[in-house]
Amino acid sequence: MKILTIVIPCYNSAAYMDRAVESLLIGSDEIEILIIDDGSSDNTSVIADEYEKNYPNIVRAIHKENGGHGDVINTGLKHANGIYFKVLDSDDWFNKESLQKVLDTLKAMINNSTSLDMLITNYVYENVSIGKSKSINYKGAMPENKIFTWNDLGFLRYSQNILMHSVIYRTEVLKECNLVLPKHTFYVDNIFVYMPLPYVKTMYYMNLDLYRYFIGRSDQSVNEKIMIQRIDQQIKVTKLMIDCYNPIHIECKKLRKYMIKYLVMMMTVSTVLLLKDNTEQSMSKKKELWQYLSSKDQQLFDEVDKSLLGSLVQFKGYLGRKLILFCYSLSRKIFGFN
Incomplete structure (x- = not known):
């Protein structure tokens, strides 16, 4: 029996994938490691x-043929034999002691x-x-080392959002x-962690550092300049998450509140990146994104809009833009993302 399937999406990852794989080799055959080569042109397949x-x-x-990060996870899910499922990006790694x-x-x-x-x-930002x-x-925010439900959830700060790095489903x-x-879409890890939430009834939090999240490389998808270049994909993911939100399936008020807060974060990131690009086309995309949210669910739009971040990104004019970008820059320094 395989207890845990760990999927490693690899695309031209030959230079650094060893660290990811080696961090999973803790001597247990109860782990299943799926190294999925997404149509690489380097030595990834050989490794x-x-x-x-x-x-x-x-x-x-x-x-497999190249299909992008999301398609790799789809493939991993089809081949998974583990009772539990985890994704480890090929440039990241696990702490072995924590994994055990x-x-x-x-x-x-x-x-x-x-x-x-x-x-x-x-998880740890490196x-x-x-x-x-x-x-x-x-x-x-979460009880430690015990089974709990959404009703037991405390207040999650924006820095404590549940991300792909922190979850095992x-x-x-x-x-x-x-x-x-x-397929062929970046930032789908947000959908991966968001869509299943209404189906989660029981949770368990271990206060240990497992996932080491390597950021800061110039060619990474979370590099700010690259995110602006790929803003259409960020917007696409945000819209798909809006589509996922269905209050009929969300039984707990605390879960509903959290899922709205996650959408606030997604709307804020998209808006800030569009403001930083500051072109006529970007401003048009910003307007269209907020209109999309309003057209899909007016009540959800109102909830997002009245939040602190939602109100902030709706500021108009030069001073409003400066205030938004200042707050973004400050949070980037505090939390160390991008």
């Missing part, structure tokens, strides 16, 4: 095959027939561009919500 040869009971190399503790916890849950839909851990490392934890939850991510 993946070598790992499968050396660790045949743990590693599987899967080769997570695996032991999941194994105990399974052996005790404990129902668990989502396990949450901390920002090379500013030489900063920052752990993001959920202390005070029960594989059946991802299948139950019919998760299929769009």
